[in-house]
Amino acid sequence: xxxxxxxxxxxxxxISGCISSGSNRPDWVHQVNWEGDITEDAKIETLLWEQVxxxxxxxxxxxxxxxxxxxxxxxxxxxxxxxxxxxxxxxDFSYQDGILVMTGYLLEAIPAADRIKALDIxxxxxxxxxxxxxxxxxEPTVKRILPQTSEKFYTPKTLLSVTxxxxxxxxxxxxDSYTIVxxxxxxxxx
Amino acid sequence: MDLGSExxxxxxxxxxxxYQETRTQYIETYTLDAAAGDWTLNIMPYHTSRFDYxxxxxx
Numbered sequence: 001x002x003x004x005x006x007x008x009x010x011x012x013x014x015i016s017g018c019i020s021s022g023s024n025r026p027d028w029v030h031q032v033n034w035e036g037d038i039t040e041d042a043k044i045e046t047l048l049w050e051q052v053x054x055x056x057x058x059x060x061x062x063x064x065x066x067x068x069x070x071x072x073x074x075x076x077x078x079x080x081x082x083x084x085x086x087x088x089x090x091x092d093f094s095y096q097d098g099i100l101v102m103t104g105y106l107l108e109a110i111p112a113a114d115r116i117k118a119l120d121i122x123x124x125x126x127x128x129x130x131x132x133x134x135x136x137x138x139e140p141t142v143k144r145i146l147p148q149t150s151e152k153f154y155t156p157k158t159l160l161s162v163t164x165x166x167x168x169x170x171x172x173x174x175x176d177s178y179t180i181v182x183x184x185x186x187x188x189x190x
Numbered sequence: 191m192d193l194g195s196e197x198x199x200x201x202x203x204x205x206x207x208x209y210q211e212t213r214t215q216y217i218e219t220y221t222l223d224a225a226a227g228d229w230t231l232n233i234m235p236y237h238t239s240r241f242d243y244x245x246x247x248x249x
């Protein structure tokens with residue numbers, strides 16, 4: 001019986017969700033697919049979960065990890081989708097000598113409620129933008145800006161960027177304080 | 191394909207280094223097994239300031 005106790009304990013923890021499968025895979029990730037030159041790597045995946053983070057209440061239903069090896073370096077692109085948003089999050093990394101560096105991101109997996117809130121902030125406070133977008137013929141994009149980027153313009157926290165690309169207008173928005181942090185209007189920041 | 195950098199707000203340029211940095215390039219290769227004949231190729235770049243292409247026929 002004694003030999004079964006550790007097995008039963010592990011099974012209980014596994015079933016109860018205390019131990020996730022994979023490499024410390026967070027509970028907000030439901031399916032992970034690896035493709036490319038590296039079929040799967042637990043160490044890299046553990047490092048990825050330290051930097052890949054969904055927006056607030058979002059959970060990633062599918063995460064695709066695409067890898068491409070060039071010499072000693074590996075380029076990694078993580079594409080994450082959620083049923084809570086029609087848009088995806090994309091992260092780019094470079095991995096070499098055990099170090100993972102994020103080289104770029106495009107994060108649009110944002111719940112509809114927060115997209116609407118960001119637009120409401122812009123419309124209610126951005127008179128300059130309201131005038132500019134009368135000429136726009138396209139829907140605005142709403143992108144998440146990570147704290148490491150935000151701190152260069154405001155403070156290190158998650159912000160949303162609402163942009164009408166065709167008329168060169170954008171607002172950096174703090175949905176928590178319901179404010180426009182900064183406006184970009186054809187290269188003239190205000 | 192060169193995505194350029196002048197048309198994006200600074201916080202998006204900064205965050206999307208791989209996508210919008212100056213002189214960022216993407217190279218896409220598409221291969222098609224096709225019968226001999228007349229073919230029409232459409233290239234439709236998006237958010238792109240400059241692009242080049244080559245067509246290679248055969249192996």
